[in-house]
Amino acid sequence: MASFPNIYNHRKVADTASKACEICxxxxxxxxxxxxxxxxxxxxxxxLKDKGFCSPIIDEAALAAKEKKEIDAEIERLNKEFKxxxxxKKDKEKEKEKDKDKDKKEDDKKDDKKPEDKKSEEVTAPALDEEPxxxxxxxxxxxxxxxxxRNAEIAKRNRERLQNPNLFPQVPKGLP
Known part of the structure; x- marks a missing residue:
């Protein structure tokens, strides 16, 4: 029997498919x-958090890629805010120039328009599983x-052998 590697992936199943823990x-x-x-x-x-049971395997490449992605997202967000x-700022300057032009042309009339205040939306990264x-x-x-x-395989082989009729000896057919 070829043994399997000591690498286990943690998966979740539905509540209806829950079974007994191997330990408790x-x-x-x-x-x-x-x-x-x-x-x-x-x-x-x-x-899984018990150090005596298992230890997490940390993928350094995936961790570095995740950090790079977070940094790129932060840079993108800051660039949007800056723009x-x-x-x-340009809209305010244009508004001031327009106001000056209007004041010169029309002293009696005042335009109280304010530039639209668009708030930049912060891009938040989805909360990723921090657990390994x-x-x-x-x-x-x-x-x-x-x-x-190994014991399960041996038991299966033994069951198959017992099902085989050639396993047991034949009754002698001739006279002694």
Whole structure:
């Protein structure tokens, strides 16, 4: 039997599909699954934070890409705000020039129009899961998973052997 790697992805299932946690037997909707789906088991989210059970695997490249994306979003937001302020400033200057021209032409009439105040919309990034999604089990728990899988395979092989009629010896047909 080829063992599976000690890499488990954390997945959530529906509340109706919850099953007992492998450790404390309480109903749980969190599942740890190997990438090839060779092994999976239900576990409480509290156990995922336990340093004695598993440790998160942090993908440095994904973390760097996430930080770069956040920085780019912040730069874009600041650029929009700056352009908006510049546009407002130009609008005010144009408004003042128009007012001066109108004052010269019409002393009796005053135009009380104000430039529209458009507030820049802040772009907020959606709240991402800050919890890690990939874990490595500690040595003892990983070995338990391998042993459990191996025992299940052996039991399956034994059941198949017992179903085979050639396993048991034949009754002798000749005289002794």
């Amino acid at each position: 037997y309480k109903p749980s909707t969190s599942v740890l699954v190997t990438p090839e789906n060779k092994d999976f088991f239900y576990v409480c989210p509290a156990h 908006e302020k510049q546009r407002k 999604r990939v874990f490595a089990l500690k040595k003892t728990f990983y070995q338990q998973r391998i042993d459990k899988k």
